[in-house]
Amino acid sequence: MTASKKEEPIIEVKHLSKQYNIGVDTTYKTLSESFTSAVKQPIKTLKDFRRQNETFWALKDVNFEVERGEVLGIIGRNGAGKSTLLKILSRITSPTQGEVRMRGRVGSLLEVGTGFHPELSGRENIYFNGSILGMKKKEIDEKFDEIVKFSGVEKFLDTPVKRYSSGMQVRLAFSVAANLDPEILVVDEVLAVGDAAFQEKCLGKMSEVVESGRTVLFVSHNMGAVQNLCQRCILLNEGHLITNGKTADVINYYLNTGLQVADKSIFKRDVSKKKLFFTDINLYNTKGEIRTKFTSDENILIAINYNLNVQLTGAQITFEIFDQNGICILSSTNFDSNIKMRTLSQKPGEYIATCPINVDFLRNGLYYITISSSVPNIEILDIVEFATRFEIESPLDITTLLGQSRKGVIFKNFVWQINQY
Ligand SMILES: Nc1ncnc2c1ncn2[C@@H]1O[C@H](COP(=O)(O)OP(=O)(O)OP(=O)(O)O)[C@@H](O)[C@H]1O
Ligand SMILES: [Mg+2]
Incomplete structure (x- = not known):
């Protein structure tokens, strides 16, 4: 050697x-229950x-x-x-x-x-x-x-x-x-x-x-x-x-390669043991149409469907937006705008969480949305990574105005002034 x-x-x-x-149900069932x-x-x-x-x-x-x-x-x-x-x-x-x-x-x-x-x-x-x-x-x-x-x-x-x-x-x-x-x-x-x-x-x-x-x-x-x-x-x-x-x-x-985004089959999972689970996510334009392409001057309505198997208090719903490089550029939760959501009690059933966002800070390109839910510091309820994606394709005038080659993950059109002393 x-x-x-x-x-x-x-x-x-x-x-x-x-x-x-x-589909094997591993939870315990008595014979009479099955019957x-x-x-x-x-x-x-x-x-x-x-x-x-x-x-x-x-x-x-x-x-x-x-x-x-x-x-x-x-x-x-x-x-x-x-x-x-x-x-x-x-x-x-x-x-x-x-x-x-x-x-x-x-x-x-x-x-x-x-x-x-x-x-x-x-x-x-x-x-x-x-x-x-x-x-x-x-x-x-x-x-x-x-x-x-x-x-x-x-x-x-x-x-x-x-x-x-x-x-x-x-x-x-x-x-x-x-x-x-x-x-x-x-x-x-x-x-x-x-x-x-x-x-x-x-x-x-x-x-x-x-x-x-x-x-x-x-x-x-x-x-x-x-x-x-x-x-x-x-x-x-x-x-x-x-x-x-x-x-x-x-x-x-x-x-x-788009590998991380499945079609809707991403929601087909074994959810029998989950207290809360996501069932769908859709993005709407202001006309109420489901879209995956938007311009940066449009508003996007994010609609997240979820079900509860049990009664739950204080479930937080979060979305995160990632860019093509996997960098999280933004996250938002239903607790941000309304403190009462922290103590909201929800009965078993189907729910939809919606949040309108303006995207005038997004550059042209592909973006991915991950959704998750937890009772903060207690338990994670569900996560669907890269649950959907959308594309920002701005009209030529905005693109030309702001330029796509300049640096920065996001862009924003600020108002400048030049004064001569
Ligand atoms: N005990 C089981 N019985 C039946 N199917 C199972 C079992 N455990 C996992 N699976 C299935 O096997 C596949 C792979 O599951 P796995 O948990 O390894 O995925 P993963 O890559 O870890 O996903 P995630 O990112 O959601 O954690 C899934 O379709 C899952 O539903
Ligand atoms: Mg896993």
Whole structure:
């Protein structure tokens, strides 16, 4: 063996495929409940049974390698298969076909709740996770204070984790995953939950983990964070690996091929467990017509449809507008203009949130809208990334007047005066 021999990759993924059944209701039902619903809705139930036999590939023939110390970003629109891939790498679910070889201890932060035992307290879960990572009690003892301090859940250490809000669960889970010294850190969308200050803290901690030479796999819809943290990226679409390369190139490809915007099928998701979920978004011009092209002197009415499965108080609805480079140029929420919205209680049912915006500050080009909902600092309810897109195509006179080659993400026609003294 020569000294220059290349080290084996820390992760090897070969021909990885994962098949799911569609529409399987995993919630617990008693026999009599199933029977009653079959009698009440015979046709629907028959259809449901047929749906249960339908399968689809959430991942199909995915191949890639990760070198020790590399930080790999994984991007792709909702339902692309990112979380499925991370769950397989974290051994939470098994592949249908193909193989995965991991040459290191994996610490993972996946969706809220995974990796925690709900009946155990925060303290017990820290030890439970440490032992899964193969650590001795003494090693965990040494890290314990740091984990608790970072998570900020000191007061609730002896409370069962099932009583934690999703925000608290994520804080503790991130803290455990990042501080227990895994050789491979797998992080899925942590930045979607929690307040801005905690998000910053997480990104800072991840940079530290990266600097200490650990291998990190990072799934996010936040292109800025992916760009900052990852040298290399893979793009998944409908379960297929589409590109694998330098982060800037892959993000560019993702944003400029229109891949991130599905048709309305983006709203077809499993929503049975969601308290609130988005069902549609449309953009109207002032004549009440649905459009995807506007001029910058027009007003756009953003109309967001959502449903509630349960009664909810204080649900915030947010939209974010991104430009072609994935930069968020604007965000707005229903709390901004009306303080009463913070305490608004909504019954189960269908809702529509509308917001008229003027776009005289937008340059010509393509824009994307992400919609999300949360009860701030408590829980994330739903996110649909790049739910729709629109194009600003201004009449020639405005374009000529303001010029499209000048610098600046946005433009605005300010009034100047020149006076001679
Ligand atoms: N347990 C499951 N049973 C059936 N289908 C599933 C299951 N888990 C995921 N899916 C489906 O597999 C596909 C891929 O899901 P996955 O969660 O991996 O997507 P994702 O890229 O993480 O999306 P997001 O950006 O919304 O988090 C989706 O169509 C999803 O509805
Ligand atoms: Mg996911």
